[in-house]
Amino acid sequence: MIRFDGAAKRHPDGTLAVEGLDLTVPAGQTTVLVGPSGCGKTTILRMVNRMVEPTAGRVLLDGTDVAQLDAAKLRRGIGYVIQQAGLFPHRRVVDNIATVPYLLGWDRKRARTRAMELLELVGLAPETARRYPFQLSGGQQQRVGVARALAADPPLLLMDEPFSAVDPVVRSGLQEELLRLQAELNKTVLFVTHDIEEAVRLGDQIVVLREHGRIAQVADPATLLAAPADEQVAAFLGRDRGLRGLALRPAEGIALLAADTPLDGWTLTVDPEGRPTGWQGPAETIRQVAVFRPGADTLRTALDSAVLSPARVAVAVDQAGRVIGVALRAAVLEALDAAGPDATAAGITATGVADGR
Numbered sequence: 293m294i295r296f297d298g299a300a301k302r303h304p305d306g307t308l309a310v311e312g313l314d315l316t317v318p319a320g321q322t323t324v325l326v327g328p329s330g331c332g333k334t335t336i337l338r339m340v341n342r343m344v345e346p347t348a349g350r351v352l353l354d355g356t357d358v359a360q361l362d363a364a365k366l367r368r369g370i371g372y373v374i375q376q377a378g379l380f381p382h383r384r385v386v387d388n389i390a391t392v393p394y395l396l397g398w399d400r401k402r403a404r405t406r407a408m409e410l411l412e413l414v415g416l417a418p419e420t421a422r423r424y425p426f427q428l429s430g431g432q433q434q435r436v437g438v439a440r441a442l443a444a445d446p447p448l449l450l451m452d453e454p455f456s457a458v459d460p461v462v463r464s465g466l467q468e469e470l471l472r473l474q475a476e477l478n479k480t481v482l483f484v485t486h487d488i489e490e491a492v493r494l495g496d497q498i499v500v501l502r503e504h505g506r507i508a509q510v511a512d513p514a515t516l517l518a519a520p521a522d523e524q525v526a527a528f529l530g531r532d533r534g535l536r537g538l539a540l541r542p543a544e545g546i547a548l549l550a551a552d553t554p555l556d557g558w559t560l561t562v563d564p565e566g567r568p569t570g571w572q573g574p575a576e577t578i579r580q581v582a583v584f585r586p587g588a589d590t591l592r593t594a595l596d597s598a599v600l601s602p603a604r605v606a607v608a609v610d611q612a613g614r615v616i617g618v619a620l621r622a623a624v625l626e627a628l629d630a631a632g633p634d635a636t637a638a639g640i641t642a643t644g645v646a647d648g649r
């Protein structure tokens with residue numbers, strides 16, 4: 293657990309980066325710091341590994357003030373991932389990953405064996421090990437960066453906009469990978485981003501910051517989207533926060549009809565295994581079918597499937613991608629009602645945000 297106890301940073305030129313932060317980062321969970329550029333996110337993160345020393349207050353790691361710990365030793369016990377991975381260009385991937393084990397004095401063979409395990413864990417092929425960073429794509433470099441941070445199995449990971457330099461598709465893959473890893477490893481993760489979408493996807497706890505590291509709100513993603521603390525937070529979350537909140541709710545309890553139900557003249561076509569191949573209409577054929585997996589996907593995906601379909605139904609598939617039925621748009625909305633409106637659950641009224649009640 294990390295505890296910021298009035299932690300502040302004023303730079304020698306007088307810039308007040310962080311005014312005085314009180315915050316608990318729970319163990320075994322992902323806490324995301326999000327906020328506008330320059331609000332102090334990186335400064336807060338770096339106070340933990342002493343790359344920035346607070347000018348007032350303290351940062352406690354499992355109850356110990358980090359200022360009392362040897363900085364080099366402290367850093368070897370904390371995984372650190374930064375934007376564009378920050379790999380050593382002259383070292384092969386395997387040796388980049390093994391950096392901390394080498395520093396910890398592991399013998400070469402053990403360190404390299406560990407590096408190979410990690411390469412697999414982050415989804416990279418074994419032959420990647422012999423390459424140099426410049427021979428990898430941006431997304432692959434980030435994966436190596438994550439593997440390097442995990443090499444000595446530290447309980448804590450600091451991640452500073454680790455995925456912001458890659459394109460949206462790669463980024464989404466990296467986020468998914470981090471979620472998978474985190475479900476397995478249960479690290480304490482402190483993650484910085486300026487992307488609220490990323491924060492909502494990855495965070496167990498989201499800390500929305502204003503300038504000078506002032507806390508605007510600390511909440512889990514569903515509560516944050518349903519009940520922003522004030523207008524400023526609501527504006528930061530964006531206008532479609534309600535729709536984005538659907539991404540946090542499972543697509544469950546949606547009534548399915550048989551896939552061969554007549555649908556306004558549209559027929560869903562499937563391949564011999566039963567996977568959807570397109571929509572056959574009276575005058576045209578559409579070759580894309582947006583699908584959702586009941587239980588595995590979210591209400592947002594189900595709604596998306598229903599909105600994109602020319603037959604105005606969501607297409608439900610099983611884990612193998614075989615069609616198991618279709619759902620009318622109304623059925624998706626009913627499931628939404630049955631799940632209970634989040635805003636009410638969070639204790640606010642429809643006008644609660646606007647008028648401050």
Ligand SMILES: Nc1ncnc2c1ncn2[C@@H]1O[C@H](COP(=O)(O)OP(=O)(O)OP(=O)(O)O)[C@@H](O)[C@H]1O
Pocket residue numbers: 303304305307308309310327328329330331332333334335336486
């Ligand atoms: N060495 C320094 N000297 C003076 N001011 C600094 C120094 N380092 C950072 N700052 C200032 O401190 C404030 C917080 O910076 P920080 O990098 O923590 O913000 P951030 O929220 O991570 O920003 P971004 O999202 O743009 O990366 C900024 O106003 C920045 O200009």
